Amino acid sequence: MDPDTLFVIGLGLGVLSIPAVVSAISKGERPRIATITLMIAGAMVVWAMSNKPGGYAIEAIPAVVAKVLRGFT
Numbered sequence: 001m002d003p004d005t006l007f008v009i010g011l012g013l014g015v016l017s018i019p020a021v022v023s024a025i026s027k028g029e030r031p032r033i034a035t036i037t038l039m040i041a042g043a044m045v046v047w048a049m050s051n052k053p054g055g056y057a058i059e060a061i062p063a064v065v066a067k068v069l070r071g072f073t
Contacts, residue, residue, distance in 0.1 A: 003047075003048040003049075003051045003052040004048070004052070004064050004067060004068050005068050005071075006044045006045075006047060006048040007044070007045055007048035007049070007052070007056065007064060007068075008064065008065050008068040008069075009044060010040075010041045010042070010043075010044030010045035010048065011041070011045060011061075011065070012041075013037055013038075013040065013041035013044070014038060014041035014042065014045070016037075017034045017035075017037040017038045017041060018038070020033070020034035020037070021034040021035060021038065
């Protein structure tokens with residue numbers, strides 16, 4: 001799979017799992033699934049960054065997301 005696609009999916013999973021972690025902690029529960037999802041998202045981002053020559057610059061992330069989303073339409 002393309003590193004850009006995995007990078008964007010990892011970012012999306014990471015962003016969506018953070019509210020789940022906060023919600024579980026505020027209810028006094030253990031955020032098991034949310035933590036696992038966050039770790040998978042982190043692994044996807046790290047894998048994409050290590051397999052993309054030059055990695056990703058902070059300024060380039062919006063362009064990468066737009067490129068990947070354009071590819072799905």
